[in-house]
Amino acid sequence: MSATQLAALARTSDPHTMLRRFLALDAVVTGVNGLAYLAASGPLGRFLGADSGLLLALGAFLAVYAAAVGLLAARPRPAALPVRAVVEANLAWAALSFVALALWLSPTAAGAVWTVLQALTVAGFALVQYIALRTRQGSSE
Numbered sequence: 001m002s003a004t005q006l007a008a009l010a011r012t013s014d015p016h017t018m019l020r021r022f023l024a025l026d027a028v029v030t031g032v033n034g035l036a037y038l039a040a041s042g043p044l045g046r047f048l049g050a051d052s053g054l055l056l057a058l059g060a061f062l063a064v065y066a067a068a069v070g071l072l073a074a075r076p077r078p079a080a081l082p083v084r085a086v087v088e089a090n091l092a093w094a095a096l097s098f099v100a101l102a103l104w105l106s107p108t109a110a111g112a113v114w115t116v117l118q119a120l121t122v123a124g125f126a127l128v129q130y131i132a133l134r135t136r137q138g139s140s141e
Helices: 001-011 015-041 041-048 050-072 082-101 109-138
Strands: none
Touching: 015 041, 015 050, 015 082, 041 050, 041 082, 041 109, 050 082, 082 109
16 A cells, blocks of 8 residues: 555645544544453453453553553654564564464354454554654655
8 A cells, every 4th residue: 555545545745634534544443443442351251252351451451552542643753663562563463463362362263253243443553653654754844
């Protein structure tokens, strides 16, 4: 994906705004996921084939992580180091999701599909955030 395609997706040519929008989208999606795990860990656990205690812990983690990413997105010029940390955390989450699915989770079919889809979504966030960061660094900050 080129910088022009990313700018069109973010509907801006300003690299700072583009990066902030991708971070904000990540924060919203992650926050909704975390709140769903917190609010409905029992029913979601049964549907996905996951332990409700695990979903509660993941929900709490995701809610805090989403708040941190949201705060970063709210900055007019997010610093590169914390953005790189978000990119790396997203990549780690995606990789760990696949490892967990292969090695220790025993999800339902819906849970397996959900695990793969959320891992790909998070990896996608990492990719667009990385490209937006590189685009911003290539411009005159």
